[in-house]
Amino acid sequence: MVLSLLSLCASEVVRDHSSSPCWLSFVPMELFRPLLEASLSGCRPLAVGELVQRWPERTLRVRRKPAPNRLCIQALLLAVVRGLLDPRCALQMLDLCGLQGNEGGTGDPMGGWSLTVALCTMVVQARSGAQRAQRERKRCSDLEREQDVKRERAGNHTGDEEVAGSDTCGEEELIPGVRRRMEVERKREPTSTGSGSKQEVKDSEVLVHVRADLFVNARSWERVRGALTTSGPLNLQCRYLRVEEISVSSIKTLLGLLPQQGLLGLDVRYSNIGVAGLAELLPLLSSFPALSSLRLHYCNLDLRREQPDQGEALKELSEGLKQLQELRRLSLTALRLPGQLRVLLSSLPQPLEILELPYLSLSPADLSYLSCSHHTPTLQQLDLSENRLDEDTLSSIRRLLSQASGSLLHLSLSGCGLTDNLLGLLLPSLGCCRALRSLALALNPLSIAGLMQLVRTAVRMPSLRQLLYPNPLEDYQPGLPELPSSAQLLDWPLDDAADINFTSSQINRALKESGRSDLLLTCDLLNYDKDLVD
Structure with missing residues (x-):
């Protein structure tokens, strides 16, 4: 990825945290976003905290990719709470949707469960902080009122002594004490335009709406429920809810x-x-x-x-x-x-756009209905993995692919028991899917000959960007059944003595001869991600 000049300059600015007092007060609001992005990508949690605490815009959306470091996310959440009492912070909407990464992944991203717990803790802490601030304001107010009363009483006492010494009434002497009380009361009252300082906001008033995807299980259930039922300066909203x-x-x-x-x-x-x-x-x-x-x-x-x-x-x-x-x-x-x-x-x-039906024990009647349903022409993603396909269902699958050929972007037929013969009958229909961008056919019992037939079809599909192919049967250790199941192919070890490099060289040669440098061919089932082509 080629970084812009603005991104490079922002990275240099946030690199040295000791210099932040020199520039932070003079940064125009247009530069806050690139500086924050540089801080997140460069893992500068101190800079993240300082920028978010005085965020000048009403909305802050954090980019999903690359997933920010755990420390940066924690610094961001802490800064949001501190910003509630910072008059320089204009934040009203924090959008963290899609932010969670894979727990324990590269760069130590924050997973969905950890992010949910951190968000709920932030909401509860903000409520407690607002209550403490309100109690402190009340205490200070009571002290000021007590001092005013003492000052007024002292004035009255002085006036009484003067009256005792002369026949003149000294009402003018009470005016300074009354004026002082009026000024204090006026400061306590919120302005009519609602522009009072954040310190005067009630603990139940919402200042920032936080929108995120929540991941709830038995361990986090009570904490999530507490955050959702807490009224305070932070309001937690959910876009996608995942429960386990x-x-x-x-x-x-x-x-x-x-x-x-x-x-x-x-x-x-x-x-x-x-x-x-x-x-x-x-x-x-x-x-x-x-x-x-x-x-x-x-x-x-x-x-x-x-x-x-x-x-x-x-x-x-x-x-x-x-x-x-x-x-x-x-x-x-x-x-x-x-x-x-x-x-x-x-x-x-x-009609549906995404339909995923893995391990569903689909019957021939199910596939026959699906091939003619009102959903098929609009499908963009279809997953039929681990549903056994045979000659009885082949006509339904071909009709389905024909109906969805103009819209289908992602297709998975992994573990469907496709042999060389069945796949050969299906390849013409696959080749007609002109919009298809990713195709997964892992854990199907194909020989090297069937695999190469698949590769030759794939390179002729101009829209295809990713193909997940199965290891050919010749690459496994001896002892496999004639028609192994997907579970057997997954567990059976590959043969170290087999010439696996021969399979790879044949695939690479076919790919090179076709000139398809934009097509990724892989047999890595664990790291396959269809979203990489989007």
Whole structure:
């Protein structure tokens, strides 16, 4: 990345913290943002704190990439609290959405859970600080009033002595004490324009709205609930809510505490909510008019076996989904709903743009419905990983790809059991996806011949920027079954004696001959990220 001259100069300015008193008071407001960005990227927490404490604009949005260092984020949050009592700070909206990085990643970024806990602590501390400041103001006010009373009494005593010595009434002597009291009272009253100093703000008045993505689990649940129910100078708002391993009742409580206008997405993971619990949550979600994303991962929704009132529960799910007018993303991972896709998707009023259905045990009837549904022509991202594909479902997949060829940007068919023969029949349909930017086909049992057929198709797709391909069967140690599953391919060791470099050289040669320097081919499943091409 080529840095601009302004960025380079800003980096030099914030490099030496000892010089900050010399320039900080004279910086125009237009330069605060590049200086803050340089401080964050250069990991200068002291400079971050000083800039944020006197932030001259009403809004501060922190860039997501690269993820700032943990120390810088902590310094920023502390500076926001200090800025509440700093008349130079004009901050009214702090936007930290999308800021959390991978916990323990390069550069020590702050993960989602840690950031949520830090935000909640900041909200509670700001409330306590405002209460202490208010008590201190009251104490000072009482002291001033007591001194004024003493001064007035002293004046009255002097006047009485003068009256005793003469027949003249000394009312003029009371005027200085009364005027002083009037001036003190006038200082205590807030101005009519609301431009009083921040020290005079009540502890329940909101000064800064803080907007972020919240990650809540059993360990942070009480702290998050406390922050959301705290009235004070900082108001915590949520854009995307992610919950893990908490009960349906706790999720319902959280939803009841969030402003209805701000929530865009709900992500529920590893929570034993079941079909009945989901049926309870969906009506609550309809009260959030902007909700566009619903993600359910490993939530114990299993309809493979007949259960009492199963039909009624499905009907309730369908009715609940029907109320989500703005839903554009639906992710269902390992919910075990074979044959029920039509019931779920047909009730959605608007076509989806992102549909993720990994480990869903999709049946041929599910795939047949999906290929003809009203969602298919608008899909930009589709994940069918770990759903077994065979000759019975191949025609549905080809029809689906044909319907979505103009809109589909990201496709994942990893672990779908695609052999050389099945993939060969599917490649013409894949080649017609003219908008496709990333394609994931890891953990499929392909030989070197099938893999090279895939690579030759990929290099002819001009929009494709990233291909996640599987290790060919020849690269594994002996002993694999004839048609290994994705789990076996994931666990089986590669053969050190095999000529893996031969596979890489063939792929690189095909890539070089095509002239596609813009196409990334990788078999690194753990570090694959489709968002890199956006």
